[in-house]
Amino acid sequence: MPRLVSISDASGWTERLKDAAGVALIALLLGIPMIGLTTADQGGALEVLTRWPLLGAFVAVVFCGRLLLRYLLDLLKRRRQTRERQQGEVTAVTMKRVWLDGRVLSAIGWLVLGVALVLPVVFSDNRYVVDIATTVLIYVMLGWGLNVVVGLAGLLDMGHAAFYAVGAYAYALLATRFGWGFWEALPVAGLIATVFGLAIGWPSLRLRGDYLAIVTLGFGEIIRVVLVNWTDFSGGPNGISQIPRPNFFGLPFSPSGDRPTFASFFGLEFSPMHRIIFLYYVILMLSLLTNALVARLRRLPIGRAWEAMREDEIACKALGMDVTKIKLSAFALGAMLGGVAGVFFAARQGFISPESFTFNESAIILAIVVLGGMGSQLGVVLASLVLVLIPEIGRDFSEYRMLLFGTAMILIMIWRPAGILSHREPTLRHAAAGGEHA
Amino acid sequence: MPEPLLSVERLTMRFGGLAAIDDMSLDVPAGLITGVIGPNGAGKTTFFNCLTGFYKPTTGSVRLNHPRHGALRLESLPSHEVARLAQVVRTFQNIRTFPKMTVLENLIVAQHNVLQQASFFSLAGILGLPSYRRAEARALEKAVGWLTRLGLIDKADIPAGALPYGMQRRVEIARALCVDPLLLCLDEPAAGLNPRESGELNELLRRLVEEERLTLLLIEHDMSVVMNVCDHICVLNYGRKIAEGTPREIQNDPQVIKAYLGEEEAGDMRVEMKEVMKA
Numbered sequence: 001m002p003r004l005v006s007i008s009d010a011s012g013w014t015e016r017l018k019d020a021a022g023v024a025l026i027a028l029l030l031g032i033p034m035i036g037l038t039t040a041d042q043g044g045a046l047e048v049l050t051r052w053p054l055l056g057a058f059v060a061v062v063f064c065g066r067l068l069l070r071y072l073l074d075l076l077k078r079r080r081q082t083r084e085r086q087q088g089e090v091t092a093v094t095m096k097r098v099w100l101d102g103r104v105l106s107a108i109g110w111l112v113l114g115v116a117l118v119l120p121v122v123f124s125d126n127r128y129v130v131d132i133a134t135t136v137l138i139y140v141m142l143g144w145g146l147n148v149v150v151g152l153a154g155l156l157d158m159g160h161a162a163f164y165a166v167g168a169y170a171y172a173l174l175a176t177r178f179g180w181g182f183w184e185a186l187p188v189a190g191l192i193a194t195v196f197g198l199a200i201g202w203p204s205l206r207l208r209g210d211y212l213a214i215v216t217l218g219f220g221e222i223i224r225v226v227l228v229n230w231t232d233f234s235g236g237p238n239g240i241s242q243i244p245r246p247n248f249f250g251l252p253f254s255p256s257g258d259r260p261t262f263a264s265f266f267g268l269e270f271s272p273m274h275r276i277i278f279l280y281y282v283i284l285m286l287s288l289l290t291n292a293l294v295a296r297l298r299r300l301p302i303g304r305a306w307e308a309m310r311e312d313e314i315a316c317k318a319l320g321m322d323v324t325k326i327k328l329s330a331f332a333l334g335a336m337l338g339g340v341a342g343v344f345f346a347a348r349q350g351f352i353s354p355e356s357f358t359f360n361e362s363a364i365i366l367a368i369v370v371l372g373g374m375g376s377q378l379g380v381v382l383a384s385l386v387l388v389l390i391p392e393i394g395r396d397f398s399e400y401r402m403l404l405f406g407t408a409m410i411l412i413m414i415w416r417p418a419g420i421l422s423h424r425e426p427t428l429r430h431a432a433a434g435g436e437h438a
Numbered sequence: 439m440p441e442p443l444l445s446v447e448r449l450t451m452r453f454g455g456l457a458a459i460d461d462m463s464l465d466v467p468a469g470l471i472t473g474v475i476g477p478n479g480a481g482k483t484t485f486f487n488c489l490t491g492f493y494k495p496t497t498g499s500v501r502l503n504h505p506r507h508g509a510l511r512l513e514s515l516p517s518h519e520v521a522r523l524a525q526v527v528r529t530f531q532n533i534r535t536f537p538k539m540t541v542l543e544n545l546i547v548a549q550h551n552v553l554q555q556a557s558f559f560s561l562a563g564i565l566g567l568p569s570y571r572r573a574e575a576r577a578l579e580k581a582v583g584w585l586t587r588l589g590l591i592d593k594a595d596i597p598a599g600a601l602p603y604g605m606q607r608r609v610e611i612a613r614a615l616c617v618d619p620l621l622l623c624l625d626e627p628a629a630g631l632n633p634r635e636s637g638e639l640n641e642l643l644r645r646l647v648e649e650e651r652l653t654l655l656l657i658e659h660d661m662s663v664v665m666n667v668c669d670h671i672c673v674l675n676y677g678r679k680i681a682e683g684t685p686r687e688i689q690n691d692p693q694v695i696k697a698y699l700g701e702e703e704a705g706d707m708r709v710e711m712k713e714v715m716k717a
Contacts, residue, residue: 297563307536321547427543
């Protein structure tokens with residue numbers, strides 16, 4: 001490619017040199033206190049020493065590095081432009097690419113599903129991997145729930161952890177006080193979360209965008225503060241412990257007992273991994289159900305109405321759509337899915353406290369939806385993987401862990417401003433419906 | 439004159455001290471095209487907003503003689519009921535399509551109420567019951583029908599926001615038609631169209647009235663559209679109705695000419711309007 005690069009290089013190089021000089025200047029200014037000056041212990045007293053040669057080397061490296069970076073970026077840009085010029089009809093090409101994108105994405109989706117299904121079989125004696133995978137799936141489920149509200153309906157909800165908390169506490173209380181089992185409590189807790197979703201949706205119907213974000217943020221905090229302070233009801237900051245774990249259709253996961261256990265029933269040797277793997281499959285099934293439900297709803301009138309409302313609320317009203325109902329339904333469904341995820345969380349941990357439902361949690365769920373690409377189901381999966389795995393990988397870097405996390409988020413947003421997957425698949429096609437013009 | 443479909447009586451809309459519409463009365467006859475014209479800031483769009491429930495008028499009434507539901511008072515209905523129950527559907531001066539959704543999806547969304555009912559709170563839809571499938575097929579058929587008639591069928595699967603301006607206007611009209619309007623209110627449908635496109639628009643509007651028995655209410659600046667397609671014109675200035683009549687009467691109305699151009703250039707305006715009529 002050197003021939004391509006040499007075009008108009010004279011002006012290109014002056015530009016690049018200027019740019020690199022500017023960056024080097026900033027490096028110099030920052031470097032004076034950080035590198036140029038240092039302190040040393042001289043016989044008990046602290047003295048300021050200078051390290052100008054080191055600073056000089058630092059600035060030189062920054063200058064050269066920046067120059068190289070710019071050069072490489074320009075090279076990439078020019079190659080892309082040439083390629084685009086060569087591809088004659090732009091519209092035809094983009095159309096084909098969009099179609100291909102859809103095919104590729106569904107292939108990736110099936111691949112991810114396949115991996116998810118066999119993962120605990122492959123890692124059946126590695127508790128760490130299955131635990132992390134379960135955590136990823138909890139976030140996937142939370143992300144899918146919030147995706148209905150934020151990604152499809154376009155309502156910026158910054159308090160999703162509140163519904164997560166409602167679901168978790170509903171199960172914890174039903175189980176510890178009334179002896180309910182996991183499977184009975186699951187729909188009821190989902191319903192309770194729905195009611196809370198409607199309760200927050202109703203007063204905030206007239207709000208949009210940033211105003212709605214503030215209200216939902218406040219709502220999330222209210223739930224948390226109530227849980228912290230209402231000690232008689234929720235155990236306060238101590239939370240609720242000894243929440244019963246789900247059993248396998250009545251067979252408990254315990255070493256031995258009077259009644260048949262999971263291990264004895266199937267003639268297996270007891271292993272604590274049984275429950276871990278079972279929990280993994282439970283959340284996998286719940287997530288898949290969620291995905292099927294949301295994907296189906298998206299192709300139904302209500303789903304299209306959510307998206308239309310995100311695009312233009314006023315136009316929706318002018319077409320006779322009751323925006324109130326549409327908004328409430330989005331809130332209610334999002335809250336219900338959050339609540340169900342909360343039930344699972346409580347059952348898996350066996351202990352919950354308000355600490356698990358802080359604003360930080362809402363922010364991560366929202367980050368998953370935005371990072372994944374608003375409205376994209378597969379994007380949520382990829383973003384959950386990234387956001388759960390990065391802090392895990394970062395464990396080796398101890399105090400730099402959150403720095404790594406933040407940097408990764410910034411880089412992803414620069415790389416793909418609309419999220420990892422911003423491709424939107426139409427809910428129906430004229431071509432597919434047998435149109436002759438396809 | 440035929441029976442009025444819509445009667446506006448003594449409508450006033452105040453914003454603080456400003457009367458955007460001042461004591462306006464107007465009958466919109468059924469099966470004709472009524473134009474509302476006036477200089478910028480005359481209150482035309484405010485008038486549409488009052489009709490379609492986006493503003494609550496300060497005083498006055500807007501009565502619609504609906505063939506099935508009898509007399510409806512539009513000023514007391516919320517905006518979505520104006521479209522759903524009264525079947526008065528509007529378009530917007532600044533285009534309001536659903537840009538990321540395809541053209542076809544835009545038209546299907548417009549049939550939300552019918553489909554939502556058929557999907558029985560999404561239950562029949564989730565289960566994919568035949569009754570819902572049939573309703574969806576009918577909705578698709580209607581959408582494809584309008585897209586074909588408006589020459590948009592080969593754009594059906596393209597996101598509405600990716601189309602050129604003139605086509606987006608047509609998408610908005612097609613979408614409004616999918617609501618089965620009795621009265622279609624178009625807010626400057628020819629704005630931003632080139633002469634050929636605005637000629638096609640004229641033809642479309644006439645066809646809608648003649649073949650579909652629609653009643654049209656039209657805000658327009660483009661005189662070639664106004665003078666060629668309107669049966670009846672109402673002129674607003676500073677929120678007041680200053681003239682009403684056939685296009686011929688309006689072109690010769692000294693008040694109207696004064697409102698548009700001031701006294702001196704009145705002669706030119708008359709010549710220009712006549713030329714447009716001939717064209």
